[in-house]
Amino acid sequence: MTGPAATALPERMRAAVWHGAGRPLTVEELPTPQVEEPGDVVIRVRAAMFGASLVRAVTIGHPRMTPPSVLGTLVAGDVVAVGDAVRRLAPGETVTLDPHPPCGRCDQCDDGLPALCATRSGVTPGAHAQYVRIRPPVTAHARHVPPGVSPATAMLTEIxxxxxxxxxxxxxxxxxxxxxxxxxxxxxxxxxxxxxxxxxxxxxxxxxxxxxxxxxxxxxxxxxxxxxxxxxxxxxxxxxxxxxxxxxxxxxxxxxxxxxxxxxxxxxxxxxxxxxxxxxxxxxxxxxxxxxxxxxSYHYKPGVFEEAARLLETGRLDLEPLLTHRIPLERIADAVAIARLPDCLVPVVEP
Ligand SMILES: [Zn+2]
Structure with missing residues (x-):
């Protein structure tokens, strides 16, 4: 089932592909993720994080990341297509995502440890791309970004x-x-x-x-x-x-x-x-x-993502000084070197 707005998306998009530990990220053309199921939402990425954990993954590998893949989970962007069952989100809205909301069903969730939920839902293919697709339960935790908050700041809500x-x-x-x-x-x-x-x-x-x-x-x-x-x-x-x-x-x-x-x-x-x-x-x-x-302390309890978003919306937590470097997708091969610069705090990938 395909939402009507999905047909407007290009067939191909550019994305940064990781081919394994120690190998440079490369910009490649991939199929643009489309609305395939009624609950799907496609987002045009405005800002994506390239943080210390990704520097480690790109250079030495990561137990939960298998190459080749598009990395990145922290993202803010504009909704461009929604499935027929989606009510909360509409094309044109800017959103940021809680990339790993707890499933509520696994052993860790049962034990009152939703921060350790075994289910990794996330974004497809990964945030270092022009477009990403999200599905329930991530869609239920997308948060509208108000006009006074920049996409790069909103991207930091999870942190x-x-x-x-x-x-x-x-x-x-x-x-x-x-x-x-x-x-x-x-x-x-x-x-x-x-x-x-x-x-x-x-x-x-x-x-x-x-x-x-x-x-x-x-x-x-x-x-x-x-x-x-x-x-x-x-x-x-x-x-x-x-x-x-x-x-x-x-x-x-x-x-x-x-x-x-x-x-x-x-x-x-x-x-x-x-x-x-x-x-x-x-x-x-x-x-x-x-x-x-x-x-x-690792991750957070349900509700804390929303509390963090509300705090950013109040303007009482100014994160703009942390946004030190912008990385256009074309420069993704330099991302590790940029992230390691002594004056770099938050490198923002802008596809
Ligand atoms: Zn769970």
């Missing part, structure tokens, strides 16, 4: 949702001292959210001098990454250490630092993803007698 979930789970709130280890997009969004939640002081480790100003813009206090030691951080937090330390780098060294500096009764949030098998020596005596709380 904001992840950080919002970490913020809530760690109970970051008024009067607290918080340390964020890592000054990438996640770290800088975490600084902003902690301040919005009323944290007294939010320290953020920086490894590039130019990022000091970004931390200040976000309402935080920059700390050189080489100075994240128990003594130095205690001196900056009334001698006690931070109530909450968010590890947003993903390395054994920075996880170790997080446990070194957190205060008695404090919380260490594991936000950064490390390679499988990464281990650190952990003083479990201190975990017990100092009542250290350890929280793994």
């Amino acid at each position: 904001v949702a992840c950080v919002l979930d970490a913020t809530d789970t760690a109970d970051i709130g008024p009067g607290q001292d918080v340390l964020v280890i890592g000054c990438g997009p996640v770290g800088l969004i975490q600084v902003r959210l902690a301040r919005l939640r009323g944290a007294r002081q939010v320290l953020c480790s920086v490894n590039h001098p130019w990022r000091r100003e970004l931390v200040r813009q976000a309402g935080g206090v920059p700390v050189d990454s080489g100075d994240v030691s128990a003594d130095h951080v205690a001196a900056l937090t009334r001698g006690r250490g931070p109530h909450v330390v968010v590890e947003a780098v993903g390395s054994a060294a920075t996880y170790t630092s997080a446990f070194d500096v957190v205060r008695d009764g404090g919380t260490v949030v594991g936000f950064g993803g490390c390679p499988p098998g990464t281990a650190i020596p952990l003083d479990v005596n201190a975990v017990h007698y100092r009542r250290i709380r350890i929280l793994g």
Whole structure:
């Protein structure tokens, strides 16, 4: 079954194709995804993320990504065709997507862990393409982007949702001292959210001098990454250490630092993803007698994506300073090099 608007789509489109770890992305012509089922929606991509996880996938591979494929899940764009059963969305509307809404049926969903839902729905073929198709349940979680929010900002809603979930789970709130280890997009969004939640002081480790100003813009206090030691951080937090330390780098060294500096009764949030098998020596005596709380934070609960979108719509979370680089599809072969530039925070693919 094909919706009437689908016939207007070109037969072929350009997309960035990944052919395996260590090989450059290439621009190729593929069939344009069409409305094939009544619940289908086709979107013309305006902005797609090329984040750190994709840099890792392109260069060293990913257990859930099989080449050849079109990568990318974070996307914002314009609806161009809808199936006959679609009521919520119409051609001409700009939307962003929760790319992995939980299925509600698998074991993880049953166990109250929708963030770990085994079903990967996503977008077809992938976001680094001129057009993508989405199907239920993703269509039910498409979010209209209001005129005041740019597509590139809206594309970051999923990341904001992840950080919002970490913020809530760690109970970051008024009067607290918080340390964020890592000054990438996640770290800088975490600084902003902690301040919005009323944290007294939010320290953020920086490894590039130019990022000091970004931390200040976000309402935080920059700390050189080489100075994240128990003594130095205690001196900056009334001698006690931070109530909450968010590890947003993903390395054994920075996880170790997080446990070194957190205060008695404090919380260490594991936000950064490390390679499988990464281990650190952990003083479990201190975990017990100092009542250290350890929280793994990955993805988010249902409803948090919508909360993140509403927050972006209020204008209280300005993410434009994070959108440092635009990558036209024709330059996709340079995307890894661009993403690794020291002054690159969020590279936006614009097909
Ligand atoms: Zn599930």
